[in-house]
Amino acid sequence: MNESIMKEEHAVDTHENISFYNISSRNKDFEVKNVNNRDELNENYYHQKAFRNSAGEVLEVNIKKEIEVKEEPINIKVSEIEKKREQIEVKPYQCSQSDKVFSHNSTIINHQRVHSGEKPYQCSIRDKAFSRETILINHQNIHTGEKPYQCNLCDKAFSNNSNLIRHQKTHTGEKPYQCTQCDKAFSLKKYLKIHQKHTHGEKPYQCSQCDKAFSVKRYLIIHQQTHTGERPHQCSQCDKAFSVKTILINHQNLHTGEKPYQCNLCDKAFSNNSNLIKHQRIHTGEKPYQCSQCYKAFYQKSTLIIHQKTHTGEKPYQCTQCDKAFSLKKSLKVHQRTHTGERPHQCSQCDKAFSVKSNLIIHQKTHTGEKLYQCSQCNKAFSRKSNLIIHQKTHTGDKLYQYSQCHKAF
Incomplete structure (x- = not known):
């Protein structure tokens, strides 16, 4: 680290308001960064600074007597100070409502919208609004179909960078998010949270009219409308009505054909978020719905209910x-x-x-002419799996059809 960088580091690290003076003393120039009043510099002025050199040693610089002060205006952009602050990881901006600190004023302004709920960036196509302009731009890519973020390991592209990063973990196989209650691990933190909620999660909100319980109070309120039959949200394009506004919005997407919920691991999109969550379990391998009578588990509750009828014979x-x-x-x-x-x-x-x-x-x-089902013992392929199974019997010698009036099989 050279001397000029050390001096700049000290200035940015310790002082918000910086005044620059060039000081000539004993044929050596030094910059004093913390002097706000040039009258303080006089013949008897004694000033000491400590710097750390590249070897990690602390060096003291003493300046006293015979000081000639020359005031020279130096133009320095705020952005340069901000850049230097970022390099040395100084975070002077403290959030007043949480313990988070930030290196840039613009970043803390964005963060504070989490507390205030302010969403100044409005989508011109839908009624959605966002706290940051970058999130709005990524959202608008869903409407335009633009996918500027290209994976360098396959031909998939994405509407925003975060989805690209998540997708790339499918190539590396990285699963850094480990469940503390079982041995499952996930590539994304949100998949871990979904798993923990459905598999291990506490459900303190109990319905008073049935035995169902929920992890979130809002879900209980929504569920209770199934008992009252209340459906206040009416579709303007058909005669259907819904108990929850979000379900109405998802339903209206069926009329418009809009699929705003994009999977970040493949190119599939969905008209509602719940279908996206169900689909993503294919990627994570999560099967939260376990049959109580056998070892089978399923991605969706509806599939479990269907399966359970094989036990009851209903x-x-x-x-x-x-x-x-x-x-x-x-x-x-x-x-x-x-x-x-x-x-x-x-x-x-x-x-x-x-x-x-x-x-x-x-x-x-x-x-x-597509023939997906390939025989592993010869080069024949078939368009139907059942035809492949029949063909494979020619290799094994199995007889498929038994004549009912004698012992012959064919």
Whole structure:
């Protein structure tokens, strides 16, 4: 560290108001940074400074007698002082409402909006507002579709830098956030918080009308409206109404097609935040919903409920035209198409239609020639997994079909 840097470091570190004087003494120039009154410098003035050199030694500089004062104005920009302050990690700006300190005045102004709730940066497309201009710019990229932050390890791009940083952890496999209550670790702090809340979290807010409990009081209030039936938030484009305003906003995104909730680990986007959270469990591997009768766990509560019916054998959805019953309402709906002949899923490249969407997807591969299911023992590939399984029997020698009137199998 050279002498000039040491002197600047001292000045920025100890003094807010800096006056500059060049002092000539015994053929050596020194800068005295803390003199606010030139009259203080006189023949008998004694001044001492201590600096630390590159070897870590403390050096004392004494200036006394025969001092000639020459006042020379020196132009120094505030930004240069701020830059030097950042280099030596001085943080003189203290938040009056918390114990946080900051190196720049602009940073503390942004921080104080956390306490005041002020959001001066308004989105021109939606009714959202933000505390910082950079957050607004990142938000607007969702509307424009702009993704300026490109991953240098794959072809994915993101609307903001923080999402890029999170994504890059999928390449490194880094999971620095460890749960203290189990052996799971996560790449992002928010995934750890979600895990802790759902898996280990305390739920002190108990519903007085049922056995449900919640970790947040707001969730209890929302839940209680399911008992009262109150739905004050009406959609202006259809006849649906909702108990919570945020659910209405998410519903309206279905009309507009807007998907503002972007996954920061892949290119998928969603119309509401809850679907994004459910999707992100695919990346984290988190399965917070555990079956009490076996070891299986699931990403979503609805999937757990479906699974639990395999233990109970419950099939509450009865077909009115035959004796078949189903554990799921949607399974009954699909089955009823065998009676009505309804085929709502139409191929866009030919005149074929299907009662089930999954059959349409399989059919469309005949047009594209896509064959995802590759045999591991030969070079044959198939568009359907069931066809691959049948083919693999030719390698194992298994007989698929047993003739009922004799012992022959084929």
